Amino acid sequence: MSRPERWIRLRGKPRGPRAFRRDLAETAPGLGAGDLTALLAADGDEILGWGLYHPSSQVAWRELRRGPEPPDEEWVRAAARAAAERRRRSPEIDERLCRVVHAEGDDLPALVVDRYGDLLAVELFSTAALPLARLALPELHEALGTRHHRLALDAAAARAEGEAAWVETSPGCPELVQVEEDGIRFEIDLRRGHKTGFFLDQRENRARLRRQVAAVEEAEVLDVCCYSGGFALAAAAAGAAAVTAVDLDEEALAMARRNANLNRSRSIRFVQADAFGYLRTLAANGRSFDFVVLDPPKFVPSRRERERGLARYHDLNKLALPLVRPGGLLLTCSCSGLLSALEFQERVRQAARRAGRTARLERLTGAGPDHPVRLDFPEGAYLKALWLRIT
Template structure:
């Protein structure tokens, strides 16, 4: 990361006033709730926040260009937002993963910072062996990028850092993130299963770490079974099913050729044979089920369907259509794991889409377990947006 110093934080911070009395502890405050400051504040500047009644609310990042205009980082008046603040918050995040969750004994790849869930709104950090990947969702976090890297280097002194922000985030937050050259692919290990990951690729920060516990649970149902992994991406569930679960046969389906190239490498790393098919799931499932093929275990884990609240109904229709077809591929009495990583789709609405899909497919679904992301993706009860992943384990008749 560049040697840019952390932004200077003035002794007396600019004050930003709300149009409302503060009645929530949620760290996001939207543009329509905020008075426009008299003096210009750069995107991501640190400010004190005062509510309509003159009560001090908290301290955090201001960005007049963003729909999320204020991100509250602390409600302690005596806690400045500076390099020491980030060292403390990041130290707590690392302690959770290492001392409490004991993840180093299980894997060398896990989420180090889960944004609001770790009190660092606008920042996600993932570890992939010797590579630490920072993803910025706010201009303020990007301004403190040097302090963040310095603090993480204390805990991971030999780490190589990569950082990025997606283009739509840079546009919304009005900042210009110039990532370095992506690092070379690394091999990481989970529960003894090996994966080649590619930080800087188009799929999140390099690998879907949030499904680690669900991959292991899925593997426990696979011994001697015929398994189908739909939207298999780089082969996470498929490889677990064969390498850890002892499945008799595994088929992985995805449209993305680059992802499947990594999936094949991952199968090779674990010395297992898996058939990967590059195709659109909809015609493939129709043809497969019409031919009478059924699988004992079926996984459906599609990509996020929308980021736009206006498109939630469309996303739910997609989930309905995908689940209806996938359910038809499950053998009677078989297991079905269906997932949604679309944060705007609630658990209730996702379950309703599965219920409707089952009715249309003429199947009966018995829910065994509803899971989410691993414990390295914590969320705060007053910030439900951080709880995005739904993983529903079902038995199908």
């Protein structure tokens, strides 16, 4: 078999749909960002698969297609159509408010597409994925009947690749959109919001919390790292007597307040504060709650920051556990893909022991079916949510 013009070779066997720079044994000369590149076997010229290369990213190669046949433009278009069709067929997915493309989970690496009604919010986690987005977007618009899109390069990914973050939009694309989830209205600020503007991955967990709160009379709820108010609004809609929603980000709290006003929610009190310091203050004041929700940002964004991130998960949970009333519920979340569910659970177990509380795991959940995960890429199951009954 002749060697293709663009290729890379690993030091050993591939361990999933990604190859890190440290795993490369050699590469063809002159490879550029976004080049369609063959992955060669370590001991010969057998082509194991094809993917997108980036010369600056720590993730040097992202698989598109396994085997010797290279994916052409029609292959990419077909992958986009298939992703849209999977959402349309599923009885568990609201196709007007869902993740339409989930990167490796839909065979389109480094590309995420969320649908908000008539708008597609697109995020790239590598400039190498830009050609995929260009090919996929027309197919998605046609399949879904959407009209607008906003395409952005993730700021952290841009820094990692030595690029400048950028945004481009379709003509007439709105900057603010309103959506409805389980009867709750949200305004999504595409300019200032995190990621694509709204955390669709927590949709099923918000619905579950709402059912839990509805079963408790005069429930008091604490939502820590509330962002745009998703969990807080779900609790308020369930009839909670009092909800305290905390976030350090002033713009996030402004969005949360707007969403509360949209829904005429009067039971939510918003607090701008650092989560760690505010939890200490609540404990010092003898406060307690029937439900405590912890949904912090990604504490382990890279392997280099792993130990520090693990310590922060431990400390945050250690501070929150004493605030849960006996028999109450702690919903604690991690969105760090580099942290497994078992590792996260172990950190929370240690925190419960240090806090002198007993925590019983009632359920372990994650994102919904619009966030599919390849079994050879467990990092795709980045969201872990532990539902813990505390005594």
